[in-house]
Amino acid sequence: xxxxxxxxxxxxxxxxxxxxxxxxxxxxxxxxxxxxxxxxxxxxxxxxxxxxxxxxxxxxxxxxxxxxxxxxxxxxxxxxxxxxxxxxxxxxxxxxxxxxxxxxxxxxxxxxxxxxxxxxxxxxxxxxxxxxxxxxxxxxxxxxxxxxxxxxxxxxxxxxxxxxxxxxxxxxxxxxxxxxxxxxxxxxxxxxxxxxxxxxxxxxxxxxxxxxxxxxxxxxxxxxxxxxxxxxxxxxxxxxxxxxxxxxxxxxxxxxxxxxxxxxxxxxxxxxxxxxxxxxxxxxxxxxxxxxxx
Numbered sequence: 640x641x642x643x644x645x646x647x648x649x650x651x652x653x654x655x656x657x658x659x660x661x662x663x664x665x666x667x668x669x670x671x672x673x674x675x676x677x678x679x680x681x682x683x684x685x686x687x688x689x690x691x692x693x694x695x696x697x698x699x700x701x702x703x704x705x706x707x708x709x710x711x712x713x714x715x716x717x718x719x720x721x722x723x724x725x726x727x728x729x730x731x732x733x734x735x736x737x738x739x740x741x742x743x744x745x746x747x748x749x750x751x752x753x754x755x756x757x758x759x760x761x762x763x764x765x766x767x768x769x770x771x772x773x774x775x776x777x778x779x780x781x782x783x784x785x786x787x788x789x790x791x792x793x794x795x796x797x798x799x800x801x802x803x804x805x806x807x808x809x810x811x812x813x814x815x816x817x818x819x820x821x822x823x824x825x826x827x828x829x830x831x832x833x834x835x836x837x838x839x840x841x842x843x844x845x846x847x848x849x850x851x852x853x854x855x856x857x858x859x860x861x862x863x864x865x866x867x868x869x870x871x872x873x874x875x876x877x878x879x880x881x882x883x884x885x886x887x888x889x890x891x892x893x894x895x896x897x898x899x900x901x902x903x904x905x906x907x908x909x910x911x912x913x914x915x916x917x918x919x920x921x922x923x924x925x926x927x928x929x930x931x932x933x
Contacts, residue, residue: 641756642666642684646676646702647691647718652741656689656718656748663749673697677705685713687756692719692726700733707734714755718743769802769862770847783841790840793818797833798841801850801860808859834858 643665645656653669660667668683670676672694679685688706692699699717706713715737717730722740730738736758737751765776773782779795781788790798796818801809815823815830834850843849851859 640664640666641686642668643752644668644670644676644679644683644685644688645690646670646673646688646694646699648672648694649691652691652718659745659748660752662745663752665752673699673702673705676702680706680710685710687714687716687752687759689716689718689752692717692721692730700729703730703733703735712759714759716751716755718748767799767802769805769860770841772798772802772841772846772848774799774802783846788840794833794837794840797830798837801858802848805848805860805862808853808857810857814858 643660645653645660645667646669647653647656648671650671653671657667657669668679668685670679673690674696676688676690677697680688690699690702694702697705699719703715703717706715715735717735717738718741719726719730719738720741721727727738736755739748739751767774767776771784774780774795775782776799779792781790781795781798797814800814800817811827811830815827819825819829834852838850841848847862849861851861853859
């Protein structure tokens with residue numbers, strides 16, 4: 640069970656947030672200001688921090704900077720009444736991962752907490768498996784079909800980044816910043832070269848995943864299961880469009896018969912439209928009660 644720290648000088652807000660989080664299935668501990676929060680972090684194993692901005696002794700901005708310095712992988716959610724854009728910018732620059740303004744809904748708070756914990760759990764994971772490839776961050780080892788592969792460091796980091804967020808699209812700037820650093824001043828085509836090398840090392844038909852180029856400037860790693868899910872959705876959409884057409888044709892046939900203008904071949908087409916429409920209805924019911932696994 641994840642444990643969450645709430646730092647706020649208002650005891651009523653602390654109590655309210657604690658109740659919301661406990662109802663959401665989390666353990667909680669609270670602090671009355673920034674200094675108290677740092678003291679709690681020294682003795683408690685905290686998975687996420689929710690902090691207010693306006694606190695005595697140490698405000699939220701200073702607390703956030705300290706957390707980023709000493710607890711780099713700790714998710715931070717700022718919960719404050721300061722809704723102005725400059726305050727939000729200052730908060731994110733101090734190191735916050737998310738920003739929620741008061742008053743707030745319990746459901747929204749829990750959704751943001753779950754999203755932050757899920758994101759950091761993926762980033763903190765030391766071993767990732769995608770398709771038939773296992774990536775071990777501790778030993779910087781890549782195993783492909785149970786055979787260890789030796790790949791350059793930057794290719795490893797790029798593969799680990801894409802595999803850790805399978806299905807997510809990354810921009811060129813984001814990947815360069817995360818893998819090569821913000822101070823990288825080399826050729827931006829370096830990224831394209833590394834992507835090409837990874838595709839050569841791990842072909843889709845053998846590895847079970849594919850690195851896709853989006854609009855020529857973004858990249859995404861897709862599992863084979865995700866590809867099947869996309870195909871299923873496209874098939875369902877096509878069937879739905881066909882259903883609409885057949886439904887319209889059935890109504891059109893009704894008016895033809897009404898005015899005595901329907902010929903034998905028209906009736907044959909209408910019969911086929913009827914069958915297609917009925918089949919679609921059965922297909923819809925099947926996918927609702929027996930969804931396809933992705």
